[in-house]
Amino acid sequence: MKWSRKTSDGIAYHYNASNSVDEKAIPIVFIHGVGLRAESWEQQLAVFGDQYRCFAIDMPGHGDSELLDKPTLTLDDFAEALKNFINNVIGEPAIVVGHSLGAMTALQTAVTYPEVIRGVAALNAIFDRADSAAQKVQSRAESLLDNLEQNVSDQPIARWFDKDSKYQVQAQMCRDWLDNGNRLGYARAYRMFAYLSGISAAQLQTIIAPTLLLTGELDANSSPEMSLAMANIVPDARAVIVPKARHMTQMTHASEVNSALKLFFEQCTTHGNIDA
Structure with a gap:
């Protein structure tokens, strides 16, 4: 069973769960990166929808979701939007899987x-x-905010895929999302991301939920060193580095990512004696 809906506050989302999945199955929310869409998680929804209630959302100003009514965004704005979605649509705590700005x-x-x-x-x-x-x-x-009409896809596509012919389909999907998405939503979210250095070590130490930090071996901007460092700070965390992967790991190396997520979801199922 798969359908798309929009919340009363303008967040569009996809829901995917097989007909055999119990309504009490653990919910999982997937969050895409800046400029992308919920569809970037198709290879995860197809696999985990057989066991979990899977939701993939378009973040504010992306895909079919509406812009937040403020010109300058903060990470707290996106966190609040996610919190509201979990409370209003799911109604119970969820496992959250994010990529890049979604992470x-x-x-x-x-x-x-x-x-x-x-x-x-x-x-x-x-x-x-x-x-x-x-x-x-x-x-x-x-520069993007000063000129919303300029090309927005060439630079990220080059970084994410490095002209690798194996990933032409994935590269074209991402190019289409970047070129045809809400330019103002992208520019505002990109500026917010640009001024982030990361979650502080002091804040990371307060995370009480099981945590997985995964990145690609060849991702220069979200490097393995960053994920390994965070895994050493978060109390209940593990790092996974995907060999030969770059930035779009869930799309280019779905098998490896899904294997890591499968183990992680099982860990979350048993954490704190929560029933599956």
Whole structure:
């Protein structure tokens, strides 16, 4: 069973669960990265919808979701949107799986609203990003806001896929989402992401839910070193580095990502003696 809906506050989402999945099955929420859409999780929804209640959301200003009514966004704004979705649509704590900016949103929600989080998997997250790296991203973010008509897909597609012919289909999907999405929503979210250095170590130490930090071996911006460092800070965390993967791990290396998520979901099922 799969359908798409929109909440009263403008968040569009996909729901996927087989007819055999019990209505009490554990809920999982998937959150995409900046400029992308819920459909970036298709290879995860297809697998985990046989056992869990799977929700994939379009973040504010992305896909079919509406813009937040404020010109300058913060990570707390996205965390609040996620918290509201979990409370209003699901009605119980959920496992949250985020990619890139979605990973940062998932981690911030685990810090600020731990009561709605059963587990958090952060794919290709950043931590303690160097000022030199951040400045390049910030310059591009400001340029995007100054000119919403400029090309937005060439640079990220080159970084994410490096012209690898094996991933032409995935690269074209991402290019289409970037080129045809809400330009203002993308620019505002990108600027918010550009000024993030990561969740602070002090905040990471407060996360009480089981946590998975996963990234690609070849992801220069969300590097293995970042995920390994976070895994050493979060009390109940594990890091997984996917060999030969770059930034779009859930799309290009779905088998490896799904294997890691399967083990993680099982861990979350038994954490704190919560019944499946």
